[in-house]
Amino acid sequence: MIVEKSNLQSEALETVVIRFVGDSGDGMQLTGTQFTDTSAMFGNDIATFPNYPSEIRAPQGSLFGVSGFQVHIGSVEVSTPGDNLDLLVAMNPASLKTNLYALKPGHTIIVDTDAFNRKNLEKAQYKTNPLEDDTLNNYRVVKVDMTSLTKEALKDIEGLDNKTITRSKNMFALGMVYWMYGRTTEHTIDFFKKKFRKEPHLIDVNTKVLKAGYHFAETLEFIPNAYSVSPAKMPSGTYRVIMGNTATAWGFLAAAEKSGLELFLGSYPITPATDILHELVKHKHFGVKAFQAEDEIAGISSAIGAAFAGDLAITTTSGPGLALKGEALGLAIMMELPIVVVNVQRGGPSTGLPTKTEQSDLFQAMYGRNGESPAIVIAASTPANCFDFAFQAAKLALEHMTPVILLTDGYIANGSAPWKIQSIEDLPEIKNNLVKEGDDNWSPYIRNEQTLARNWAIPGTTGLEHRIGGLEKDSITGNVSHAPENHEIMTKVRAEKVKRVQDVIPEIKTEFATTGDLLVVGWGGTYGSLHSAVKQMNHEGYKNIGLAHFNYINPLPKNIGDLLTKFKKIVVCELNNGQFVNILRMHFTGIEFLQYNKIQGLPFGNSELMEAFKKLIK
Amino acid sequence: MIMETAVENKYTYKDFESDQEVRWCPGCDDYVILRSMQKALPEMGVKKEDVVFVSGIGCSSRFPYYIDTYGMHTIHGRAPAIASGVKLANPSLSVWVATGDGDAMAIGGNHFIHVLRRNIDLNIILFNNEIYGLTKGQFSPTSTVGQKTKSSPYGNTQPPFNPGELALGAGARFYGRISGNSPKDIGQMLIEAHHFKGTALIEVLQNCVIFNDGCYSNVTSKDVKEDKLIYLEHGKPMIFGKDRDKGLVLNNLKLEVVTIGENGITEADILIHDAKEKDPTMHQMLVRLEYPLSTGIIRSYNDLTLEEREAEVTKQVKANSKFTKADDLFFSGETYKVD
Numbered sequence: 034m035i036v037e038k039s040n041l042q043s044e045a046l047e048t049v050v051i052r053f054v055g056d057s058g059d060g061m062q063l064t065g066t067q068f069t070d071t072s073a074m075f076g077n078d079i080a081t082f083p084n085y086p087s088e089i090r091a092p093q094g095s096l097f098g099v100s101g102f103q104v105h106i107g108s109v110e111v112s113t114p115g116d117n118l119d120l121l122v123a124m125n126p127a128s129l130k131t132n133l134y135a136l137k138p139g140h141t142i143i144v145d146t147d148a149f150n151r152k153n154l155e156k157a158q159y160k161t162n163p164l165e166d167d168t169l170n171n172y173r174v175v176k177v178d179m180t181s182l183t184k185e186a187l188k189d190i191e192g193l194d195n196k197t198i199t200r201s202k203n204m205f206a207l208g209m210v211y212w213m214y215g216r217t218t219e220h221t222i223d224f225f226k227k228k229f230r231k232e233p234h235l236i237d238v239n240t241k242v243l244k245a246g247y248h249f250a251e252t253l254e255f256i257p258n259a260y261s262v263s264p265a266k267m268p269s270g271t272y273r274v275i276m277g278n279t280a281t282a283w284g285f286l287a288a289a290e291k292s293g294l295e296l297f298l299g300s301y302p303i304t305p306a307t308d309i310l311h312e313l314v315k316h317k318h319f320g321v322k323a324f325q326a327e328d329e330i331a332g333i334s335s336a337i338g339a340a341f342a343g344d345l346a347i348t349t350t351s352g353p354g355l356a357l358k359g360e361a362l363g364l365a366i367m368m369e370l371p372i373v374v375v376n377v378q379r380g381g382p383s384t385g386l387p388t389k390t391e392q393s394d395l396f397q398a399m400y401g402r403n404g405e406s407p408a409i410v411i412a413a414s415t416p417a418n419c420f421d422f423a424f425q426a427a428k429l430a431l432e433h434m435t436p437v438i439l440l441t442d443g444y445i446a447n448g449s450a451p452w453k454i455q456s457i458e459d460l461p462e463i464k465n466n467l468v469k470e471g472d473d474n475w476s477p478y479i480r481n482e483q484t485l486a487r488n489w490a491i492p493g494t495t496g497l498e499h500r501i502g503g504l505e506k507d508s509i510t511g512n513v514s515h516a517p518e519n520h521e522i523m524t525k526v527r528a529e530k531v532k533r534v535q536d537v538i539p540e541i542k543t544e545f546a547t548t549g550d551l552l553v554v555g556w557g558g559t560y561g562s563l564h565s566a567v568k569q570m571n572h573e574g575y576k577n578i579g580l581a582h583f584n585y586i587n588p589l590p591k592n593i594g595d596l597l598t599k600f601k602k603i604v605v606c607e608l609n610n611g612q613f614v615n616i617l618r619m620h621f622t623g624i625e626f627l628q629y630n631k632i633q634g635l636p637f638g639n640s641e642l643m644e645a646f647k648k649l650i651k
Numbered sequence: 652m653i654m655e656t657a658v659e660n661k662y663t664y665k666d667f668e669s670d671q672e673v674r675w676c677p678g679c680d681d682y683v684i685l686r687s688m689q690k691a692l693p694e695m696g697v698k699k700e701d702v703v704f705v706s707g708i709g710c711s712s713r714f715p716y717y718i719d720t721y722g723m724h725t726i727h728g729r730a731p732a733i734a735s736g737v738k739l740a741n742p743s744l745s746v747w748v749a750t751g752d753g754d755a756m757a758i759g760g761n762h763f764i765h766v767l768r769r770n771i772d773l774n775i776i777l778f779n780n781e782i783y784g785l786t787k788g789q790f791s792p793t794s795t796v797g798q799k800t801k802s803s804p805y806g807n808t809q810p811p812f813n814p815g816e817l818a819l820g821a822g823a824r825f826y827g828r829i830s831g832n833s834p835k836d837i838g839q840m841l842i843e844a845h846h847f848k849g850t851a852l853i854e855v856l857q858n859c860v861i862f863n864d865g866c867y868s869n870v871t872s873k874d875v876k877e878d879k880l881i882y883l884e885h886g887k888p889m890i891f892g893k894d895r896d897k898g899l900v901l902n903n904l905k906l907e908v909v910t911i912g913e914n915g916i917t918e919a920d921i922l923i924h925d926a927k928e929k930d931p932t933m934h935q936m937l938v939r940l941e942y943p944l945s946t947g948i949i950r951s952y953n954d955l956t957l958e959e960r961e962a963e964v965t966k967q968v969k970a971n972s973k974f975t976k977a978d979d980l981f982f983s984g985e986t987y988k989v990d
C-alpha cells in the first residue's frame with residue numbers, strides 16, 4: 034500500500050460525489066445502495082445513479098461488463114447524482130479504464146491492486162499497468178491489496194470457499210469509505226442480519242470484512258478523514274430512501290386506498306419497468322391483484338377488463354411495450370375507461386439501449402395510436418415524486434374517465450433519493466364516476482357537465498346493464514353509430530374532456546428568475562440536472578436565467594403562453610432529438626425555441642449544461 | 652363458480668334480448684347460437700347484472716351487442732385477456748367470451764392458449780366457420796388445405812389447426828364441440844360450461860352462409876348427421892349411427908369404428924366416455940377423429956381455477972402480514988426523522 038502522505042486537512046464539504054465501479058459480479062450496486070442508505074440516515078440529501086450492463090453475466094473482467102453505482106451526498110440540497118467524481122472506487126482494471134474520465138483531477142481513487150493482474154489488464158486492453166505507468170499521475174491513488182486483506186480478515190473462519198471470500202471484498206471497500214466520511218457501519222450490519230437470516234455464516238463473513246476495511250482505513254491514517262459532509266437541511270418529517278420505481282408502485286397503492294378501489298396491475302416484464310411489477314406483487318395483503326400477463330397487449334387488455342369491472346387498473350411497461358399497447362390504449366380511449374399506463378422510458382428505437390435512459394417516447398405517448406386518440410400525458414421528474422405523479426395519474430384517470438400515460442425514465446426509476454413519507458390521510462381526495470342507479474333514460478354516456486367524464490356503471494349493478502366497445506358510439510344513447518355528425522361530436526368530446534384537465538392541474542412556475550435573458554425549459558426526469566445547472570449559475574451571479582420544468586404535457590398548463598414571452602431566449606433541453614420542443618412550437622407559433630439535446634443514453638451533466646447556457650446568453 | 656343463489660326462474664329469453672337490431676346475414680348459424688344463449692341464460696340461475704360478455708372483432712364478435720347484460724365489444728383477438736381482467740377483478744361475475752376462428756387462433760392465438768393454460772373461470776364460445784366472415788371471406792387458421800377463398804383463389808396451402816387439439820395441448824380443462832344447427836344441444840352445453848369451474852371452451856361448427864356455405868354439411872346435415880357424428884356423454888358408451896349400432900373401440904392405440912352385432916362385438920366391448928379423466932390422451936384421440944366426428948363434451952376435468960389459487964395465496968399472505976394499510980408499509984423498515 035503506497036499512498037503519498039497527504040497534507041489535506043479535514044475538509045468540510047457541501048457535497049461529495051462517489052462512484053463505486055467493478056465487474057458485474059463485484060457487488061457494486063449493493064455497495065452503493067448501502068452507502069446511500071447509511072448517508073440518508075445520517076441526514077444527507079442524496080441522489081443516485083446506478084449504471085449497469087444489459088448482460089446479466091457479462092464475461093468477467095471485460096470492459097462492457099463493468100457495473101457502477103454513483104451517489105451524490107450533500108449537506109445542502111442535491112438534485113442530481115453529480116457529474117464529476119470526488120472519489121472513485123475501482124475494483125478492477127476494466128472499471129478503472131471506463132470510469133477514470135469522470136474523476137476530478139487531484140482527487141482520490143481507491144483500487145484493489147490484487148485485481149490488476151496480467152489477465153485482467155489484458156481484458157481491459159491496458160498495455161501496461163496503469164498503477165505503474167503515468168496514467169494516474171494527476172490523481173491521488175490509494176492502492177490496497179483488497180483481495181488479500183479480505184482473505185486475511187476471514188482466515189479464522191473455516192470452510193469458506195474462495196468465491197465467498199472474493200465476493201465479500203466489496204465490503205472491505207465499503208468499510209474504508211465509511212471511515213473516510215465519518216459514517217458508522219451499524220446500518221449495514223443490521224442489513225446483513227436481515228439479508229442473510231437463512232445463511233447466518235454470511236452475516237459473520239460480511240461483518241468481518243466490512244469492519245476490517247473500516248479499521249484498515251482508520252489504522253493507516255494515510256487516508257485523511259477529510260470529508261465530513263454534514264446533515265442537510267430538509268423539511269422536517271419522517272423520511273426514507275426510495276427508488277423511483279418503488280415510489281411509482283407506492284403512489285398507486287396510495288391511490289387505491291384513497292379512492293377505496295382495489296388495485297389491478299396487468300404487466301409483462303421489461304427493463305427498466307419490471308421493478309414496479311416486482312414491488313406490487315408483494316402487496317397482496319392490501320388486496321393488490323398483480324397479473325403477469327403473456328405479453329404487453331394482454332397486460333393492458335386485462336387492465337381494461339378490470340377497469341370495466343370497477344378496479345383502479347394500471348399497466349406498466351417501457352417503450353417497446355407501449356408500442357404493443359397502442360391499439361388497446363385506443364380502445365380504452367374509445368370506451369372512456371380509467372386506466373393508467375406507465376412507461377419507464379429507455380433508449381430506443383426497437384430494443385435500443387434497454388438499461389439506459391432517454392426521453393424519446395414522448396411522441397409515442399402523445400400520438401402513437403390510430404385515429405384521433407388523445408390521452409392525458411404526465412411525467413414524473415424525480416425519484417421521489419414518482420409517488421406523487423403515480424397518485425395523480427390514478428386520480429386524473431378516475432375523475433376524468435380516460436386513460437392517463439405516466440412517463441418516467443430509467444434514470445429516475447432506478448435512482449433513489451430521500452422521500453418525505455406521505456401519509457394517506459394527507460393526500461388529496463380521489464373522486465370517481467361510479468353510478469349505482471339510473472332512470473329509464475340512463476346511458477353510459479351521460480357526462481359530468483364540468484369534466485365531461487362519463488358514468489361508470491360496473492357489472493353487478495342492477496338495471497344498468499349496457500354494452501360498450503371500440504365502434505363509435507352515439508353521443509346520447511351509447512349505441513353503435515356510424516352517423517357522420519355523431520363521429521365528429523364524439524371525437525371533439527373526447528378531445529375536450531382531456532383539454533379540460535387544464536382546469537385542475539397547477540399552473541407552471543418559473544424558478545430562479547421570472548424574466549430575463551434565458552428561460553431553460555425541460556420536462557420529466559431531467560429536472561435534477563437542469564435545476565442544479567441553473568442554480569449553480571444563479572450562485573455564480575447569473576440572475577437572468579430561469580427554469581420552467583413541465584410535469585403536465587397533455588394538456589399543458591394554462592399559463593405558459595404568458596411565461597414564455599418574459600425571456601429573450603428559450604432553450605428546450607431534452608434527452609432526445611427534439612420532441613417536447615416541437616409540441617411547444619405547435620402551440621406557440623410566434624415564439625422561437627432553441628434546443629439542447631443529448632441522445633447518449635445518459636443524463637445531462639452539469640458542466641455541459643452550464644457551458645451551453647452561458648454561450649446562449651453571451 | 653357463480654352464485655347460483657336464489658334467482659328463481661324469473662327470466663325468459665326475452666329478458667336477454669337487447670334493443671339492438673341483429674345484423675347477421677339471414678340464415679347464419681350465429682342466430683342459432685344467440686338464441687340458444689338467450690334461452691340458456693334463464694336456466695343458469697344467474698342474475699342478469701352479474702353476466703358479462705366480452706368479444707373481439709368479427710361477425711361472431713357482435714354477439715355482446717345483442718344480449719341485454721353487461722358487455723364489451725373490444726379489439727381483434729384480445730377478448731380472452733380482457734375477460735381475464737374482468738374475472739380477476741370480480742370473480743363473482745359470470746364471464747363469457749364470444750370469438751371467431753380468426754379472432755381466437757390467428758391474431759389472438761397467444762391469449763387463447765394462455766387463458767386455457769391458466770384455467771380462469773371463463774366460458775369461451777368459439778364460432779368456427781373456417782373463414783374470415785367480417786372481412787369478406789379470406790381463409791382462416793381452420794380453413795382446409797385446398798379451400799378456395801378470396802385470399803387463396805388457387806386453393807389454401809396452409810394446413811389448419813384443429814381447435815380441440817390446440818386447446819387440449821394448451822391444457823384446456825373443458826372442451827366441447829357442437830354442431831351449429833343443434834340449438835338444444837348448444838343450449839345444454841352452454842349451461843354445462845356455465846356450471847363448470849375453470850375455462851370452458853365450446854367450439855361451435857358454425858355455418859357461414861355467405862363465404863363458406865356448407866362447409867360442415869357433409870357431417871352436420873340432417874340426413875347424415877347421425878351416421879357421421881358421435882355425440883359423447885360422460886359415463887356413456889361411445890355409440891353412434893342411425894341404428895345406434897356403431898361404436899368405438901381401442902385397437903393398437905387407435906380408435907376404431909366397429910359394428911355392434913358383427914364379429915362378435917357386443918355393447919360391452921364399446922368404450923365408455925370419461926370426460927373427467929385428468930389424462931387427456933383419450934380426449935386428444937377423440938378430437939382428432941375424422942369419422943365419426945366427435946361432438947359433445949369431450950373433456951371436463953375439474954381442477955383449481957386461477958382465482959382459487961390466487962385467493963389461497965392472498966389468504967396466506969394476509970394471515971402472515973403485519974400490513975393492513977399503506978401507511979404501515981410506508982413507515983416500516985428503515986425510516987429516519989429530520990427535525
Ligand SMILES: Cc1ncc(C[n+]2csc(CCOP(=O)(O)OP(=O)(O)O)c2C)c(N)n1
Pocket residue numbers: 708709710711712727750751752753754755778780782783784785786791
Ligand atoms: C388489428 C386488426 N387487424 C385486422 C382486422 C380486420 N378483421 C376484422 S374481423 C377479421 C377476421 C374475423 O374472422 P373470425 O375471427 O373468424 O370471425 P368471423 O367474422 O368469421 O366470425 C379481421 C381480419 C381488425 N379489425 N383489427
Ligand code: SF4
Pocket residue numbers: 674675676678679680681710711780784785858859860861862
Ligand atoms: S358473413 Fe358469414 S359469418 Fe358473417 S354474418 Fe354473414 S353468414 Fe354469418
Ligand SMILES: [Mg+2]
Pocket residue numbers: 709751752753778779780781782783784791
Ligand atoms: Mg370465422
